[in-house]
Amino acid sequence: MITQKITPSLWIETRDAKAVVDYYLSIFKDGKMIDYHQYENPPEAGGEKFETATIEIEGMQLNILAAGPFFKFNESVSFVINTKDQAETDYYWDALTANGGEESSCGWCKDKYGLSWQVVPIEYFKLINSTDPKVRERAIKNTLKQKKIILSELK
Incomplete structure (x- = not known):
């Protein structure tokens, strides 16, 4: 249905x-x-x-x-998983990158079928959209250094 x-x-x-x-x-x-x-x-x-x-x-x-190997996924279509905390971020990241998945940068990864996902703690958006320019700058700068988002390194 x-x-x-x-x-x-x-x-x-x-x-x-x-x-x-x-x-x-x-x-x-x-x-x-x-x-x-x-x-x-x-x-x-x-x-x-x-x-x-x-x-x-x-x-x-x-x-x-x-239906077989006629089309491949690419990063232009992806899904974002908004996670509640670091533990949930770790869970989805580990599950999606296992068994043939691959890590990318800034919270992006691909699963074993090649589908792109961004695994992002909700708190991340508060940091990068903070009214405090120092908080925003540090979060964005440190995001660029990460594969999986690690909140403690962005604060």
């Missing part, structure tokens, strides 16, 4: 939607699979099999299209 007006769709370079669902639900513990289907293209479209799934993570539905 479609409950959201706009649903992001992720074309993953595999044909196994259930593996993708399992991966994301292992990270986002309160998530759930809403829908799953297997399809086969007609011969004139190559006849390849593909799968789709819809998952809900953190209250947002995502459509998974597991």
